[in-house]
Amino acid sequence: MTTISEPSCIAELISRFNAIAGKQISTLAEQLNLAIPNSLHYTKGWVGQLIELALGANAGNKSIPDFPSLGIELKTIPLNAALQPSESTYVCTAPLNSTIIDWQQSPVYQKLKHVLWVPIEGFASKPLKERRVGTPFLWQPSIEQLAILKQDWEELMELLQLGGIESLTARHGTYLQIRPKAANSKVLSSVLNDAGTLVQTVPKGFYLRTIFTKAILQEQFRL
Numbered sequence: 001m002t003t004i005s006e007p008s009c010i011a012e013l014i015s016r017f018n019a020i021a022g023k024q025i026s027t028l029a030e031q032l033n034l035a036i037p038n039s040l041h042y043t044k045g046w047v048g049q050l051i052e053l054a055l056g057a058n059a060g061n062k063s064i065p066d067f068p069s070l071g072i073e074l075k076t077i078p079l080n081a082a083l084q085p086s087e088s089t090y091v092c093t094a095p096l097n098s099t100i101i102d103w104q105q106s107p108v109y110q111k112l113k114h115v116l117w118v119p120i121e122g123f124a125s126k127p128l129k130e131r132r133v134g135t136p137f138l139w140q141p142s143i144e145q146l147a148i149l150k151q152d153w154e155e156l157m158e159l160l161q162l163g164g165i166e167s168l169t170a171r172h173g174t175y176l177q178i179r180p181k182a183a184n185s186k187v188l189s190s191v192l193n194d195a196g197t198l199v200q201t202v203p204k205g206f207y208l209r210t211i212f213t214k215a216i217l218q219e220q221f222r223l
Helices: 008-022 027-029 048-053 107-111 144-162 208-221
Strands: 073-079 089-093 115-121 136-141 176-180 187-190 198-202 206-208
Touching: 008 048, 008 115, 027 048, 048 073, 048 115, 073 107, 089 107, 107 144, 115 208, 136 208, 144 176, 206 208
Parallel strands: 073 115
Antiparallel strands: 089 206, 115 136, 176 206, 187 198
């Protein structure tokens, strides 16, 4: 596997992501000496890891932007045959036992304040190795978008902090939602419910709804 250092500036990052636009997954994997899995069923995050390697993102699983020195997060976004987001976008882990923190200090804000979006062909009818990288682009949320994301985050965090884990569903939140985030249902965490009793639950993560990522794509590409 070939390792590429983090870009030193935004201009270098732009040069790198322009260089991978339109390339097939097989081409990038070959350049990086990375084996392509037969299926994404058990390796769901593989494409994202491939793009991270290609661009030099080095934050790993830390709750900081993928390009730490640039303050930019990398998010791949698989598209269906209609060129629409095919799934919600994972942002970061949701803290199940957390003290109150300021919105601008939260991992959600730190991850979403400046994002490099990388569209990827994601339709199942096309073999993984033949799927192409779309046109990446840098994005920052508008004042209005930030206000809604902040409201979602505050409401979701309040539910978690007040022990509302058992009443929390993916229906909560306008742009931001909380959903299970674990390799399998046997991975459990302990958290207090609204009765103050410890209960077992699958780890959770913050996700962006497809209605939001669709709007971002439409704005960028004037769809």
